[in-house]
Amino acid sequence: MLSQPDQAGFLPLDHMHVLVARLMQLGYQCLGPAVENGAIVMRELDAPDGLPRGLQAEQAPGRYRLTQDPHNRYFAWANGPQAIKPQTFAAKETLWRVERDAAGAQQFAAVKPVVPAQAIIGVRACDLAALALQDAHFLREGRRDRHYAERREQLFLVAVQCAEPAPTCFCASTGDGPTPTAGYDLALAELADGFVAVSGSKKGEAVLDALKLAPATSQQIEAARRQGVSAAASQTRSLPGRTLRDVLMKRLEHPRWDEVAARCLACGNCTAVCPTCFCHAELDEPALDGASSEHARMWDSCFGESHGHLHGFNVRPDIRSRYRQWLTHKLATWHDQFGRSGCVGCGRCIAWCPVGIDLTEEVAALTASEVKP
Amino acid sequence: MSTPNRIDAGAPHVATVVARTQESPGIFTLQVRLDDAAAQTAYRFAPGQFNMLYLYGVGEVPISIMSDPEERDVIGHTIRAQGRVTLGLAKLQSGDKVGLRGPFGRGWPLQEVSGCDVVLVTGGLGCAPVVSVIHYVLRRRERFGKLVIVQGVKHAEDLIWREQYERWAKLPDTQVLVAASEGAAFWPWHVGRVTELFGLASFDPDCAVAMMCGPEGMMHAAADSLLARGLPESRLYLSMERNMQCAVGRCGHCQLGGSFVCRDGPVFNWGEVKALLAHRGF
Numbered sequence: 250m251l252s253q254p255d256q257a258g259f260l261p262l263d264h265m266h267v268l269v270a271r272l273m274q275l276g277y278q279c280l281g282p283a284v285e286n287g288a289i290v291m292r293e294l295d296a297p298d299g300l301p302r303g304l305q306a307e308q309a310p311g312r313y314r315l316t317q318d319p320h321n322r323y324f325a326w327a328n329g330p331q332a333i334k335p336q337t338f339a340a341k342e343t344l345w346r347v348e349r350d351a352a353g354a355q356q357f358a359a360v361k362p363v364v365p366a367q368a369i370i371g372v373r374a375c376d377l378a379a380l381a382l383q384d385a386h387f388l389r390e391g392r393r394d395r396h397y398a399e400r401r402e403q404l405f406l407v408a409v410q411c412a413e414p415a416p417t418c419f420c421a422s423t424g425d426g427p428t429p430t431a432g433y434d435l436a437l438a439e440l441a442d443g444f445v446a447v448s449g450s451k452k453g454e455a456v457l458d459a460l461k462l463a464p465a466t467s468q469q470i471e472a473a474r475r476q477g478v479s480a481a482a483s484q485t486r487s488l489p490g491r492t493l494r495d496v497l498m499k500r501l502e503h504p505r506w507d508e509v510a511a512r513c514l515a516c517g518n519c520t521a522v523c524p525t526c527f528c529h530a531e532l533d534e535p536a537l538d539g540a541s542s543e544h545a546r547m548w549d550s551c552f553g554e555s556h557g558h559l560h561g562f563n564v565r566p567d568i569r570s571r572y573r574q575w576l577t578h579k580l581a582t583w584h585d586q587f588g589r590s591g592c593v594g595c596g597r598c599i600a601w602c603p604v605g606i607d608l609t610e611e612v613a614a615l616t617a618s619e620v621k622p
Numbered sequence: 623m624s625t626p627n628r629i630d631a632g633a634p635h636v637a638t639v640v641a642r643t644q645e646s647p648g649i650f651t652l653q654v655r656l657d658d659a660a661a662q663t664a665y666r667f668a669p670g671q672f673n674m675l676y677l678y679g680v681g682e683v684p685i686s687i688m689s690d691p692e693e694r695d696v697i698g699h700t701i702r703a704q705g706r707v708t709l710g711l712a713k714l715q716s717g718d719k720v721g722l723r724g725p726f727g728r729g730w731p732l733q734e735v736s737g738c739d740v741v742l743v744t745g746g747l748g749c750a751p752v753v754s755v756i757h758y759v760l761r762r763r764e765r766f767g768k769l770v771i772v773q774g775v776k777h778a779e780d781l782i783w784r785e786q787y788e789r790w791a792k793l794p795d796t797q798v799l800v801a802a803s804e805g806a807a808f809w810p811w812h813v814g815r816v817t818e819l820f821g822l823a824s825f826d827p828d829c830a831v832a833m834m835c836g837p838e839g840m841m842h843a844a845a846d847s848l849l850a851r852g853l854p855e856s857r858l859y860l861s862m863e864r865n866m867q868c869a870v871g872r873c874g875h876c877q878l879g880g881s882f883v884c885r886d887g888p889v890f891n892w893g894e895v896k897a898l899l900a901h902r903g904f
Contacts, residue, residue: 345633347721349678355719359632392870395632498879501901528874531867535679542679544633546873556875558865560704570903578877585880 257470258462261443265323268407268435268446269370270297271459277368277405280336282326287315289329291336291369300370308415308596311605324371324439327415328595330522332376336367337400338383338527341547344396348541360543362396368405372433374426375418375595377408379524381432385587386527405452408433412476414484417596419609422487425593428477438473445473486599486609488580488592489616496616497581501573505614510569512604517550519598519606520575525583525591528556551575576611626725627666634676634721635661639714640696645782648703649747650712651688653696654720667691669754670729670861670889674869675699675711676721683707684866684884686751687725690758697722700750700782726869727888730755730833731859739767739825741853743844745774745816745836751861751888752835753783756790763795767830770823772799774816774840778806797824816840820847827852833889835861838899845892858892878904 260268272279281300283292289304305318305325318325343360387397411418411427420426429436434453437444445465448454465473520526530549535542549556552571557564565571583591592608599607629635641653652675656662667673667687674682683705689698703712714720732755740759744752759766771790775781781800788810791798799822805813812819817840832848834841841860848858864876864883871885879898881887898904 347633347676347678353719355636355678355721357631357633357636357721387872389871392872394872498897527872529868529872530875531682531873533679533681539679544676544682546868549873549875551874556865559863560702560708564864565903567903573903574877577879582877582880 257445257447257465258457258460259443259465259469260437260446260460260462262323264443264460265300266297267460268456269294269300271456272368272370272405272407273297275456276366278365279368279370281370282324282329284315288313289315289326290331291329291371294370305413306415308417308600309605310417310599310607311602313600320441322412322439324409324411324437325413327411327413327418328373328375328597330597330601332372332524333369333380333404333406334383334524336369336404337380337397338387338529338548339396339400341545342396343543343545344531346541346543349539359395362399364400364403366403366405368407370407370409372406372408373411373420373595374408374429375420375593376524377406377429377432378420378423378425378593379595380406382525382587382589382591382593383527405456406433406435408436408449410436410438410473410477411480412439414480415596415600416485417599418484418594419486419488419596420594421481421484422490423590423592423594424490427480427484438476440469440472440476445469486596486607488590488594488609488612492584493590493612493616494581494584497577497612500615501577503615505611506569506573508614509572509606509611510567512606513552513568513572514604515552515568515571516603517552518601518603519608520550520552521548522597522601523579524595524597525579525593526550530555551578576608576615580612625666626668626671626729627664628723628725629656629661629665630723634674634682634723637697637720637722639716639718639720642715645700646780649700649782650703651698651700652711652714652720653689653698654722655696656722657719662695665697665725667697667725668729669732669758670751671725671727672751672869672888673697673699673722673724674726674866675707676723677707677710677714678719678721680710681707682721682723682867683711684726684869686861688750688753690754690761700747700753702747723869727884728886730861730889731831732758734857735759735831736765737767737829739770739830741770741772741823741825741830741832741848743772743816743820743832743834743836743841743848745840746776746780747782748834748836748861749773749783752833755833760790760793767795768825769793769796770799770825771797772816772819772823772844774801774803774819774836776802777804778802778809799823817843817847820844820851823848823851825853827854831857831859833859833861842899845896855893855896856891859889860892860895861888862890862895863888
């Protein structure tokens with residue numbers, strides 16, 4: 250199950266607040282699940298015992314509805330629309346600003362982000378896999394993004410094993426879940442009476458040591474392992490285990506692209522909830538008095554009209570080419586850029602698509618062997 | 623050739639417009655000088671690279687550098703007044719300020735050209751990223767073989783630097799082939815598609831490098847023709863254009879398959895991009 254099970258501790262259910270209190274004591278702003286606009290999102294906890302219990306959500310293509318967990322667990326929900334990405338790659342932030350005096354002289358200055366140290370409680374294996382991909386993009390050797398780096402360095406991640414994946418989940422097939430194996434500071438597996446807890450970093454180890462937990466018993470460790478195996482087995486959707494790079498790039502004129510384009514609204518929801526999508530627009534916001542201007546970046550989507558805009562023409566004027574850009578980037582050319590697919594199997598693009606387009610279904614149609622490319 | 627060196631402070635550097643030339647009704651050139659002496663000393667570019675020019679309060683645009691890399695004090699940009707930022711840049715005059723980040727991307731493979739013929743194929747304003755190569759070759763003439771310049775425009779009046787083409791045409795070992803789809807009175811060159819001129823280009827396919835910049839359809843036709851003439855694919859290069867906002871391979875707009883055009887290009891070998899150029903939408 251979680252890495253280093255031999256060093257696992259056991260955190261009784263009614264001691265959850267002790268872990269949160271410790272993180273707060275260390276100065277972390279603690280984020281945990283909260284209900285907002287009918288969805289489970291990560292928000293700041295106001296007190297150590299502020300973690301809600303019993304939250305659950307029913308997910309299906311184009312559908313996300315809050316429900317109640319009959320067992321009143323802390324983490325019985327699979328995932329919400331966002332987890333880590335907004336904390337490291339801010340939806341909008343100023344990169345630099347310029348001031349202009351009456352004589353027209355201009356002065357540019359990089360803007361340093363103000364970032365609190367944050368602990369996120371309840372991130373999933375898919376989120377951690379996505380974070381590793383965002384790291385590969387934004388912290389690329391020699392071209393570190395200062396803003397991302399600043400936020401990333403201060404993160405403390407408490408991962409949770411998914412015991413009940415949603416029907417939209419397929420992380421087992423992408424090899425990214427449902428049990429976290431790397432990239433966390435602490436990882437928890439929720440059992441009926443408490444959590445099997447392991448650390449994955451020096452920071453995590455220090456926190457765990459301070460909690461002075463009793464070691465997890467071999468039965469508890471085995472129960473957590475079995476829970477992960479059965480969660481993986483419960484997933485009904487999947488992507489093919491093989492690399493899709495070549496098969497997709499050979500089918501760039503497949504009729505399925507037209508078919509999916511007829512259903513796709515090009516709303517960009519899939520890219521907004523995707524934990525690996527990194528596109529962002531840069532824009533300028535001059536002050537009303539004309540004395541300064543801020544240059545910001547904001548999440549962008551390859552489904553938008555402006556994404557492929559060039560002087561006088563658009564590289565991707567139609568939805569067919571935009572959907573194809575998204576899917577072939579995510580599943581094919583991502584391999585060229587980052588050495589693996591850009592999909593971590595979280596299924597968010599399926600649940601949050603207003604018309605329920607299912608990436609796994611599109612891939613199956615595009616790669617079906619009976620259809621000639 | 624000196625190694626490119628980017629000046630990067632996490633924000634643009636201030637530069638002053640030192641000269642503005644109207645090249646044609648819609649095209650102008652801004653020569654700018656970096657205000658900060660240290661930045662000016664540190665800044666080095668290679669032909670084919672580009673800068674991000676910032677217009678106060680409006681935004682940034684990627685613009686190819688058209689000046690000579692060894693002209694150290696001013697940096698030249700030839701721009702078509704087309705969008706929000708470039709229409710504003712068009713209004714600048716000498717003494718006005720811009721922001722500048724750069725240089726970015728991979729330039730032309732000028733080291734490889736040494737001793738061989740240089741074939742330049744450009745269409746429309748595609749000549750701007752390539753004109754620095756022309757100057758580069760002409761200033762170091764002994765290092766290169768024949769220089770072949772093929773340029774196409776839609777209308778005769780779109781041709782900028784007309785006097786220069788006329789001057790280049792008179793130089794030894796230099797061939798200038800210009801075509802306008804629509805001619806005009808006293809148009810001394812071909813009237814028709816530029817693709818009709820490729821057959822006339824005189825070069826040694828065994829020792830030549832071709833560099834193309836312009837509309838993708840034209841580059842495709844040029845590539846077919848040059849490859850049919852026996853030029854190996856490994857010596858055929860082109861400069862690609864895509865939406866660029868960050869210029870450092872981060873914002874994602876310029877992706878062409880797995881490549882970030884701003885970082886991995888804009889100059890590519892034909893073999894690197896030909897597969898995707900065959901499909902509309904990448």
